[in-house]
Amino acid sequence: MACAGGEGTETNPYAIAANFIAYLSCAIGRGVYLPIGNTWHHTRIFCLHIGRSGRGRKGDAVQLVLRIDQALRELDDRYAPQIHRGGLSSREGLVALMHDGYRQGKQEIPAIDDKRLWVVESEFANVLHQGRREGNTLSAALRDCWDGVSLKPATKSNRMYASHPHVCLSGAISPSELTEMMTSRELTNGFANRFLMIWAERSQILPFPKATPQATVNALASRVLEILRFTGADQVDQRDHLRMELSAQAQWRYAQLYRTELNEDQGSEVVNSMLERRAPMLLRLAMLFALTDLQTRVDVPHIDAAMAWIQYITASVRYVFVSAADDARMAQALELSNRVLAFLHDRGQATRSQISTECFRGKVPKSLIDDSLQCLLTSTPPKITVRQADRSDGAPGAPLRVYRLAAP
Structure with missing residues (x-):
């Protein structure tokens, strides 16, 4: 689908795919679930397309998905979700799109039974702007x-x-708007890290792009309908009626990723906060990919495909939120931290001074050594431990800090 939309156009295939993922995750609804511990995951995806104005082709990335939706409605409109493109301004406005019924004077307003809602917010800066207004609770509602x-x-x-709302969102924003308007509150309250943030700009320059053939659009819509019939997406009054599970191999693969890449420290507080929900995002994506194969069992290829998206998202966030100088410094700190690990593995333990003189021969600045130690101490789980010890020579001064490898 992404390749079909990108062929003969300037639109980035990854942007098309990301918006389609958000749309399909919405159309499936709350009937499908994957239990992990006490949490039941549904296929709800928030996507944020980041690209420079005029180069991101952000509006074009949604158009093919809208054409597929229109073709789907012509086949069987029971399976198509509600779409809202008018912009969001408040919690109340969002609720009004899928309310449970209310009284207006003497008139009873009937409930909206289908809670599937795909929000297309072409000016996502508007959502961030509304969140700054005193008393506005739109971001909390999302x-x-x-x-x-x-x-x-x-x-x-x-x-x-x-x-029981089932809201999915496709947003678009320029990198300057995102970095300027994303406040520390959005970074710390969990709003920003609920989005799959992708950097995508036009893949080629074409003065006369070609439209995707209608026959291709119809074929894609037929495939979508097949998936939605498999999931029972038209049963909007039934929730959690189709259970999914991870195969034994997929469980092993997910556990391996969870202990490594999904919780890997990025060396930046901002980037870490933006990627805090990588694990549940991977599960939701893997669910979606399994359903496109018309199966309720998540296998290793679905986990790996989802992880490829997580890696793309990670790279996008780092590109947007970390400057080139900071990125280089971070990479250097991570490289130094590996040398510290090898040094402590051979030596057992060492003070800050010993790491500087014996591991780095006194040739690495103190600030970079501190950065490398901080990376190791704040990784999840921590790779080293530190304890205070008295100076053996009885000299005055602060206690020594002794580092050693953390227990496996």
């Missing part, structure tokens, strides 16, 4: 939607609510 939490009234005067 966090609840990603979690699948029912949206209750924010005020006593407004009694509208929406139970």
Whole structure:
């Protein structure tokens, strides 16, 4: 589908694929679930396409998905989700799109039974701007939607609510808008890390791009309908009726990734906070990829395909939020940290001074050594430990800090 949309156009195939992932995850609904511990995961994806104005082709990346949706409605409109493209401004406005019914004077407004809602926010900066307004709770409502939490009234005067929402979102923004408007609050309250952030710009320059043939669009819509019939997406009044599971091999592969890349420290507090939800995102993507194969068992290829997207997202976040100088420094700190690990493995333990003089021969600046030690101490799980010890020579001064490898 992404290749079909990118052929003969300037639109980046990855951007098309990401928007389609968000759309399909919405159309599937809440009938399919994957239990992990006490959490039941559904296929809800928030996608944010980042690209420079005029080069990102952000609007074009959604158009093919909309054409597929239109063809799907002509085949069987019961399977197509509601689409909102008018922009979001408040929690109340979001609730109104999928409310459970309410009274307006003497009139009873009937409930919207189908809670599947795909929000296309072509100006995502608007959402960030609304979140800055005093008393606006839109970002909190979107966090609840990603979690699948029912949206209750924010005020006593407004009694509208929406139970069991299934909201997915496709947003678009320029990198300058994102970095300027994303406040520390969005970084720390879990709003930003609920989005699959991808950097994608036009793949080629074509003065006269070609439209995707309608026959191709119809074939893609037929394939989507097959997937949605398999998942029972038209049963909008039934939740959690189709259980998914990970095969034994997929469980092993996921556990391996969870202990390494999915929780790997990126050496930047901002980047780490933006990628905090890599693990649940991978599970949701793997679920989606398994369903496209018309199966409820997640296998290793689905995990690996999802991990490829996580790696792309990680690279995109680093590209947008870390400057070239910081990125180079971070890479150097990570390389030095590997040398520290090898040194401690051979020596057993060492003080900060010994690491400087014996491991690095006094040729590495103190700040870089501190960065490397910090990377090792703050990784998940920590790779080294530190304890304070008295100076053996009885000299005055602060206690020595002794580093050693953390227990496996």
